[in-house]
Amino acid sequence: RREAAELWTALEEEQFELHYQPIVDLDGEHTVGVEALVRWNHPTRGLLGPVAFLDTAETLGMLPRLGAWILREACAQAVGWQAQQPGLELNVNLSASQLADPHLVERVREVLDDTGIDPALLVLELTETVALTDLIGSAEILGALKKLGVRIALDDFGTGYSSLSHLGALPVDVVKIDRSFVQAMDDSDGATVAEAVLQIARTFGLAPVAEGVEDQAQAARLRDLDCAQAQGFLFARPMPAADLGDLLVRQN
Ligand code: G
Ligand code: G
Ligand code: MN
Ligand code: NA
Numbered sequence: 001r002r003e004a005a006e007l008w009t010a011l012e013e014e015q016f017e018l019h020y021q022p023i024v025d026l027d028g029e030h031t032v033g034v035e036a037l038v039r040w041n042h043p044t045r046g047l048l049g050p051v052a053f054l055d056t057a058e059t060l061g062m063l064p065r066l067g068a069w070i071l072r073e074a075c076a077q078a079v080g081w082q083a084q085q086p087g088l089e090l091n092v093n094l095s096a097s098q099l100a101d102p103h104l105v106e107r108v109r110e111v112l113d114d115t116g117i118d119p120a121l122l123v124l125e126l127t128e129t130v131a132l133t134d135l136i137g138s139a140e141i142l143g144a145l146k147k148l149g150v151r152i153a154l155d156d157f158g159t160g161y162s163s164l165s166h167l168g169a170l171p172v173d174v175v176k177i178d179r180s181f182v183q184a185m186d187d188s189d190g191a192t193v194a195e196a197v198l199q200i201a202r203t204f205g206l207a208p209v210a211e212g213v214e215d216q217a218q219a220a221r222l223r224d225l226d227c228a229q230a231q232g233f234l235f236a237r238p239m240p241a242a243d244l245g246d247l248l249v250r251q252n
Pocket of ligand 3: 035093125155
């Protein structure tokens with residue numbers, strides 16, 4: 001109960017902040033996009049990751065509001081970076097309750113209008129378990145979001161029960177290949193599974209982004225499998241906005 005009160009205060013007093021993790025093209029290892037990842041700058045416990053508070057916030061009904069703040073903050077930040085690096089993409093995670101929020105499309109439209117971000121450069125990430133819980137409802141909402149010009153990514157791809165028929169029913173553009181597949185690539189059975197997951201993505205015309213790439217061997221295998229984009233500690237960890245800004249200046 002104390003944490004509940006603290007979380008509401010955190011929202012009022014804007015104790016949340018966003019870190020950003022680069023998404024790179026595997027050819028040149030250039031940053032082509034960033035994923036916004038929320039942190040709680042707790043007054044006494046320091047900087048907390050989403051695992052420490054996001055489920056509680058969701059249960060308390062704080063997302064959609066927190067989610068709307070995250071989207072607005074990330075878009076405003078990205079517009080600045082895009083002035084330096086045109087075409088830089090921004091990925092923002094959506095939670096289950098945001099997808100269930102009847103005002104979601106309106107909220108996203110407002111943020112697009114207010115920040116002036118090019119919708120084509122915004123990618124909204126949904127975990128496949130969330131997207132597939134209510135397939136018909138999801139397809140409708142994702143369709144409405146896509147009419148705004150944004151793109152949709154299925155996060156943690158391959159870990160849910162994404163039967164192929166379900167995948168075909170959702171208007172999705174990108175799949176984030178779950179890091180469990182990337183890390184399993186170290187042995188030959190795992191590599192075969194990763195290849196199959198990438199093949200499924202291609203069959204549906206979806207652009208794959210490999211997650212959790214931690215070493216050069218994994219990156220090399222992904223290049224061999226024609227995976228164009230990746231994210232992971234090998235390239236960069238999630239970092240504060242100022243550091244990401246420095247990284248972009250160095251690379252441009
Ligand atoms: O680095 P990391 O610990 O930031 O993220 C852990 C998990 O929290 C990931 O599964 C990620 O998708 C989720 N997450 C991080 N930031 C956000 C956010 O802004 N909104 C939602 N809904 N989930 C997030
Ligand atoms: O939204 P999602 O579940 O994909 O969030 C990304 C999460 O993965 C964040 O918690 C981020 O810190 C974490 N992450 C990013 N790169 C790596 C990596 O190379 N290895 C591991 N173990 N985790 C990573
Ligand atoms: Mn994600
Ligand atoms: Na993920």
